[in-house]
Amino acid sequence: MGMQDNTPFGQALKEALASRKFTQVRLANELETDPGQVSRWATGKSLPVRGTVERMGEILGVDLLEALRSSTPQYELYVSAPITGLSEDSLATHHDEVGKVVESLADHVNSLHWPGREINGTADLLAPDIATERNMSILAHSTALLYLQFAEVVRPTGSLIELGAALGSRKKTTIILKRGLRQPFMLQEFAAVAARLPSLPQARVYVVDSVDAACRLVQRNGRELLGLT
Structure with missing residues (x-):
């Protein structure tokens, strides 16, 4: 039936x-x-x-x-990760590391959008206005955002604008960072602040020792980790 x-x-x-x-x-x-x-x-x-x-x-x-x-929305989860903000020599490795986490999400989300999926280097980038319009439109209609960062950001990055947009629109937000990386000042203790302020969305911040640890975190906690329960 x-x-x-x-x-x-x-x-x-x-x-x-x-x-x-x-x-x-x-x-x-x-x-x-x-x-x-x-x-x-x-x-x-x-x-x-x-x-x-x-x-x-x-x-x-x-x-x-x-x-x-x-x-199901076209995309339940928006995966944001630095691209242009990384040094050229770390871009390909970081792409592969984010890809591992995205693979680990397969059993836990019905649909996701990772703008950097096909971007292995700066030559793969779309024109900024086209990429921004496409990605921000998708983000606006996504249920939650996952921000991933496993390498140092050395210049301005659009992924932090995506993160800010998600928080500003009160999307459920999860942040996973590799230990030892510099963080924006506001991200320090941000989860605790978000829990206290009704103007902020549900937000979780995790610091991990490796990409494998990030994958295990996702696999063990699934949709609850992403705010999708």
Whole structure:
């Protein structure tokens, strides 16, 4: 059994639960998750990943994937990382390191945009106005932002403008930095400040020793780390 096209996921889930006389608590137990998480899905406050929806379909005997597709923004997560702000000799390595973290996100997000995916060097850059218009439009419609930095920024970088735009528009924001890098002064203790000020969005700042540690952080904590739960 499938759900009608364009039915919001939360509504589709509630209808499936009602038709099977399943409670949210029972579904949570079957999925080995928290009942509060199922409630957030049912009320449209967050979305599960595809694998979880497939498991729901097996439990409830209903295909919820179309409802998930119709409810998922084109890009749930915007991945921002320095490019032009890096030294030329660190750009390619940093691209590969960010790429490893992006790969580790595959099981935890339904869609993401990483503007630097095809940029291995400055020769790959689009014209600034074209790139800025495209990327800021996507950022405006993304649910959350992940900022990654594993090398020293040596000149002005557009990624910090993206980070500022996300914070200013109250997007859920996660920042992962390699230990030892210089940080903008405002980022020091920023997560604690964001937790106290209602004008700021939910923000998490993590300092890691390596790219592998960043990947493990993502793999262990999934959507909660990204503010997508």
